[in-house]
Amino acid sequence: MNVFDRNINFDALLKFSQISSSTQQHLKNVYSSLSLCMLVAAAGSYVHVVTRLFQGGFLSLLGSLGMMAWLAMTPHNQETEKQRLGILAGFAFFTGVGLGPAMDYVIAINPRDVAVPLVCGDVIFLLDAAPVLPGTLMSALSILLLVSLVNMFMGSVMLFKAHLYLGLLVMCGFVLFDTQLIIEKAELGDKDYIWHCVDLFLDFVTIFRKIMVILAMNEKDKKKEKK
Template sequence: MGWRGRDEAEGVEAVYARDTYGSLRNGSSCSCGGEKSLRSSSASTQQHLKKVYASFALCMFLAAAGAYINVVTQLVQFGLLTGLGALGLMIWLMATPHSRETEEKRLGMLAGFAFLTGVNLGPLLEMCIAINPSIIPTAFMGTAVIFSCFSLSALYAKRRAYLYLGGVLFSGLFLMLFFSLINIFAGSTWLFTVNLYIGLMVMCGFVLFDTQLIIEKAENGDKDYIWHCVDLFLDFVNIFRELMVILGMNENKKKKEK
């Protein structure tokens, strides 16, 4: 998740800089008042959000196709190549400026990235199928409910209400990395489980944070709906992955107790 840092930190910085200027100019302590994120946003921002979520739906379809093809054709043997391919497409997408001229090209990159992300879920999906096939639909439905609830909360909360979470969430990511490094040597199941639940909470927080940050970026003129879609897509995929692992571990525990 290191790629998030610079891009989102700059976005938050720009938003707060604008708010500070607005407060000083209007002689108030806060320029946002009780405005709701979605209701108070401009028509262009609402149109932008429609594009973001339409692109997100496309990503979900392509990721599902990639995951299915992997499970059926056993592309997992090329896991390293598909992983590097997804990373390369994401970096290429991030490095390509958003414009009308590059829009189709960047949509193609997004499609490839989403497909390969689905392919890379193959090994985890196969593990869940081996334990209990019902884990996958349960995890997906759980992820859909979590993502929808947190997205709606961010959309209808006060403007910029969740942007303060940025520091906490990035600290959570570093804590997860720290625990993961320790567990390489400790090999503790307990620490691994704790890290999973921390990861789930952090990813849920990122849904709130990213949704409101997308709105504020759009209000400030950043209409790169393709990259904004990547943020939400990765949030969904990471929550789905965490839930599958948690459910898989719980199912294994139940089998051992029988």
């Protein structure tokens, strides 16, 4: 399996009305695996925030990368399916632990804000039927990079917030785009639902992080105004 193979016929991405029953089942498997990832990641975050048995940081990052590499090197077949699901769960767990420090920060400001990114993320994944052009996403990424470079010298809070909101919008677009790619790959015979789940899970994690930062910044601004 070449995990970097992105040779997709983009003209076929918009043909949602012609999805086969096997591809529909494939999508069910992808989203079932995604639900598993989200639950395990939540457990990983809980372990960091409440029990402190594992701390998010460099080691959790290494754990996530190691699990992803292991998953990529494990062939996709019926004999390895349970093993790969276990590796996927391990990847999600270490990713959840890695979210712990960000959750600590948000909890310190307002504990109620922790649940909001989860709800927003779920809504975003329920709205993944609209077509998104690849060129639009690439242009948006270029703008994000330019804003980041400019703000390295300016240190503007407004630019930082603009980068956050634009980045959140771009990631929503990538959820739609990655879902379309998964459909197209499945129609072409690639039914590796476990690896396809990784694409969407990484999108969700990025969205979750951005929403947490936005909520934390807004809460701090409210507290400043009250003073």
